[in-house]
Amino acid sequence: MAFFRGRILLNGEVVIANHVEIWINACRYGTQEYWDGSFEMPVVTALSAPAYRLHLADGREGNITNIATRISGENVMVYFEGSGPLKAGA
Numbered sequence: 001m002a003f004f005r006g007r008i009l010l011n012g013e014v015v016i017a018n019h020v021e022i023w024i025n026a027c028r029y030g031t032q033e034y035w036d037g038s039f040e041m042p043v044v045t046a047l048s049a050p051a052y053r054l055h056l057a058d059g060r061e062g063n064i065t066n067i068a069t070r071i072s073g074e075n076v077m078v079y080f081e082g083s084g085p086l087k088a089g090a
Contacts, residue, residue, distance in 0.1 A: 002026075006056040008039075008064075010049055017041045022056070026086070035062070035082035040075045047078060054086075062086035 002024050008017040017039075024037040051065045064080040071077075 004056045004058065006054055008041075009053040009055060012053050016045055016047070016052060022054070024056075024082075024086070033085065035086050036080060037082070038077060038079045040072060040077050043071065043074060043076045045076075047076075051083065052080075054080075054082075056086075059088045060086050061088075 004022050004024055006020055006022050007015055008020060010016050020039045020041055022037055022039040024035055026033065026035040028034070047067055047069060050067075051063050052067070053061060054064050055061045062085060063083040065083045066081040068079045069076045070079075
């Protein structure tokens with residue numbers, strides 16, 4: 001898993017979380033590329049939509065879906081699957 005900084009957006013424009021530390025796991029199976037990961041954020045932010053947009057500080061972006069959460073102290077751990085490519089200016 002690789003570590004990145006980024007932000008999470010709803011509908012591509014509403015910032016849900018900014019300056020988030022995100023762990024991304026990318027793999028290839030044949031010609032298909034898959035990615036998933038996790039991040040931690042304050043519990044006060046609700047993640048109730050089925051999908052969000054992930055923008056990484058290095059310029060890559062992609063959609064995250066299949067979101068699962070777990071309370072971790074005062075924060076919530078968020079686990080997700082990537083949907084589509086994770087690429088620059090997607």
